[in-house]
Amino acid sequence: MKTLCKNIIASGIAFTLFTGGDFLLPSTPSYIKTVSAAASTNNPVEQEARQAVSNFFSAQKSGNVEQMIKYSTYIPDITNLKELYTQFNKQHPLLNASITDAKVINHSLVIISTEIHLKDRVVISTTPVYKENNHWKIIRGIPPQGYTETNSLHKAATVENEAQKVIQNCIKAIESGKIDDLLTHLYIASPYSNEQVKQHFIRLSKDSTKTELKQLTVVGKSLALVKLEQDFGNYKISETIPMFKESNQWKLVFGQRLTSDSIPIGTNVQKIK
Numbered sequence: 001m002k003t004l005c006k007n008i009i010a011s012g013i014a015f016t017l018f019t020g021g022d023f024l025l026p027s028t029p030s031y032i033k034t035v036s037a038a039a040s041t042n043n044p045v046e047q048e049a050r051q052a053v054s055n056f057f058s059a060q061k062s063g064n065v066e067q068m069i070k071y072s073t074y075i076p077d078i079t080n081l082k083e084l085y086t087q088f089n090k091q092h093p094l095l096n097a098s099i100t101d102a103k104v105i106n107h108s109l110v111i112i113s114t115e116i117h118l119k120d121r122v123v124i125s126t127t128p129v130y131k132e133n134n135h136w137k138i139i140r141g142i143p144p145q146g147y148t149e150t151n152s153l154h155k156a157a158t159v160e161n162e163a164q165k166v167i168q169n170c171i172k173a174i175e176s177g178k179i180d181d182l183l184t185h186l187y188i189a190s191p192y193s194n195e196q197v198k199q200h201f202i203r204l205s206k207d208s209t210k211t212e213l214k215q216l217t218v219v220g221k222s223l224a225l226v227k228l229e230q231d232f233g234n235y236k237i238s239e240t241i242p243m244f245k246e247s248n249q250w251k252l253v254f255g256q257r258l259t260s261d262s263i264p265i266g267t268n269v270q271k272i273k
Contacts, residue, residue: 046102049110049129052136057097063089075141075217075225092118103189103256109223109244111256125260128242132220139219142240144261160216163224163243166250167213177205189255197254214238225258
């Protein structure tokens with residue numbers, strides 16, 4: 001198993017714990033349209049989430065910081081968000097934005113991927129868009145893959161303890177090979193089936209992989225961002241995944257890692273036909 005993982009990493013494909021998609025079923029993003037209004041969909045939850053994302057980026061493009069704050073939650077919580085957004089807009093003007101994918105998890109959570117073209121860079125991200133108090137918000141501030149904040153498990157709020165206990169139970173289930181117990185704590189995002197995910201974790205449980213919870217950020221009452229790290233002995237892989245609470249039970253989302261990263265736009269851009 002370790003040899004297989006080494007080969008996968010060497011080819012630039014990460015065999016990760018709670019996403020696994022690059023290994024099981026590689027997928028091609030389905031580009032939809034420039035963000036200006038909700039794209040055509042019959043799902044009202046997806047429509048509302050898309051509209052919130054559209055509202056945020058429209059506000060960013062016009063420099064309306066108050067509306068940016070209205071339609072977003074910044075992680076970690078900071079006191080000078082207005083100043084941060086204002087300075088960012090001045091330094092990196094938004095040219096256009098696109099929603100490239102949207103996955104509805106439940107009535108108050110949609111995972112949305114975006115491609116943002118700024119004056120000096122292109123930013124791609126996958127982030128939760130969540131509904132609380134009848135209002136949809138996009139989460140901003142999710143770091144790139146591999147970044148882990150130190151001293152991030154110091155809080156002891158009740159909701160955090162509940163989520164942390166479920167995560168630890170998931171880790172124990174993987175390490176002990178109790179995959180059926182693990183599946184009760186997972187929400188499996190398309191295009192994966194229960195059987196594919198089960199076989200994925202059976203393979204992992206047979207390896208000597210160690211998994212550690214590195215960071216837990218609770219957003220509101222029913223959403224958390226979880227940073228997990230896998231130790232394969234010769235290398236480590238970390239990923240941020242969403243976790244949500246529904247019917248009084250916390251569940252980890254399998255198949256959709258969260259991330260944000262950018263590439264620069266120089267003065268000599270060459271378009272390849």
